[in-house]
Amino acid sequence: THKFWETQPVGQFKDIGDTSLPEGPIEPATPLSEVKQEPYNLPSVYEWTTCDMASDDICSEVYNLLRNNYVEDDENMFRFNYSKEFLSGVPARIRVRDEVVKMAEINFLCVHKKLRSKRLAPVMIKEVTRRVHLENIWQAAYTAGVVLPTPITTCQYWHRSLNPKKLIDVGFSRLGARMTMSRTIKLYKLPEAPVTPGFRKMELLDVPAVTRLLRNYLSQFGVATDFDENDVEHWLLPREDVVDSYLVESPETHDVTDFCSFYTLPSTILGNPNYTTLKAAYSYYNVATQTSFLQLMNDALIVSKHKGFDVFNALDVMHNESFLKELKFGPGDGQLHYYLYNYRLRSALKPSELGLVLL
Ligand code: YNC
Ligand code: MG
Structure with missing residues (x-):
């Protein structure tokens, strides 16, 4: 209860x-x-700040x-x-x-x-x-x-190893059956540079185009963020060690056709003599219209590897299912439940019907 x-x-x-x-x-x-105009009471000795x-x-x-x-x-x-x-x-x-x-x-x-x-x-x-x-x-x-009462949907995290040796050393992942370390490293190896022509970092002048792309993509989900240009500038414009966003600008038309982003959330590694920090990138909002979703997200993996991340995490929200297995993500054990306060849905959503990622 x-x-x-x-x-x-x-x-x-x-x-x-x-x-x-x-x-x-x-x-x-x-x-x-x-x-109520006054704060709730706290047990004595405590006070609100x-x-x-x-x-x-x-x-x-x-x-x-x-x-x-x-x-x-x-x-x-x-x-x-x-x-x-x-x-x-x-x-x-x-x-x-x-x-x-x-x-x-x-x-x-x-x-x-x-x-x-x-x-x-x-x-x-x-x-x-x-x-x-x-x-x-x-x-x-x-x-x-x-x-808690009551999830609007329950999602799963998937993890894509970028630095498999460290992930195994710190106990984040384990060597697969019949796998050696060198075979594992080879399995997760990525190209040196993104392969999509016109793939580049998002800039301030891209805010209107990215907002259009995102609004159009998110309109198909039952529950989704309603982004305007101010939100896109706040949440998605690249900020060192906070959020990274890339887009594809068509070399011919200069239209922005595809977009991918991830945020930086390290974890402290508890009680390991050799390592203190696990560098994790978390998939944020991604939209593919001209590039294949697979290739777009593979380019996101390539740039995150270059930035020194150890692992790239993604939830099975939006259309993410379509690239997870093929890009060698493995399912995690934890689940993430989404909730709304003071808003009832007639029925729960599938993770793929959710267009919302909270940091
Ligand atoms: C939780 N995560 O069920 P019942 S996520 C909400 N979110 O209540 P106590 C939680 N409720 O079941 P503790 C919760 N975890 O009896 C527990 N509860 O009805 C409920 N962990 O309270 C629980 N951060 O004080 C139970 O438990 C009651 O001392 C028990 O404190 C809980 O940020 C907590 O995981 C989580 O720091 C603070 O364990 C503590 O254990 C802790 O005896 C590590 O509490 C850090 C951690 C949670 C991360 C998060 C989202 C929080 C959402 C809160 C709900 C917001 C509602 C909307 C408000 C705005 C509305 C408007 C308009
Ligand atoms: Mg307590």
Whole structure:
């Protein structure tokens, strides 16, 4: 049972399959004057702080909390180490079927390891909800590795080795049956440079063309990000050690025909004498119209290998299934569940019906 989540406006397990319930907001918005004006109570000795992420000292404190206490894999071998650039929030627009809904994307929920299982998380969730409501936002999107009421879809991570020797040395992957290290290295070897003519890094002047390409591609998914040009500039314009974006500019027409992107999310390797950091690239948004999707993503692998990443990860969202196996990705063990707060879907989606990647 979920003593907290049962009290929240989210799809409940008992309602799964009940098609009489309407799709859309579960609770209506209320006048802002009716939103609770004071913060929720915390156990004594604790107090709320609003973190000014423009302050280097505060940003470092948040960064260190997460570096030491945020998400680990099931075997506690790796822990996410998000860089400081990721630690800010902006509202998002997410389209659900034909409705574009303003939402908060909730991320980085973290309780210090020494304070776990004391029901602090529900207080934090209620307080962030109150603060989001005061911004006149009534819906949210979030992902988690745990099952809560009720996923809109459940996705799987796939991993493509770029530096197989290191991945095996640190226990991220294992040598396959009847494989030697040198055969494994050969198996994952990639060409020196991208092969698609006109493949280049995205630049500021590409924002309008990339926005058109993405909007057109994302329109086919049941739930997807609704990107405008400002969003594309914020989320996709290349930023060193944060996000990389490439596109194909047709050598003849100079049209932008294809696009691929990935974000940088290293993990700390826990308790390994030889290595401290696993450099991982995560597939973000990709669109192929003229280039084959396979070749486009192979070029993404080539540039990520060149940038020194050890592994390229991708979820089975959008059309990603069509390249995963062929480009030698292997399925991971963890699942990622997607959720909406205060928005009911009539039925769950397939991962391939989702056009949304949260950092
Ligand atoms: C989780 N990840 O089920 P019930 S993902 C949501 N997301 O409630 P306690 C979670 N709820 O089942 P702990 C959750 N994990 O009794 C647990 N819960 O109803 C629920 N880990 O609270 C859980 N970060 O304080 C249970 O548990 C209740 O001390 C138990 O704290 C949990 O960022 C946590 O994985 C996750 O730091 C903070 O374990 C802690 O264990 C931790 O006794 C490592 O809590 C880091 C980690 C989570 C990453 C993420 C998305 C979070 C979404 C939160 C929901 C947002 C709702 C929308 C708000 C805006 C609305 C508007 C409008
Ligand atoms: Mg707790």
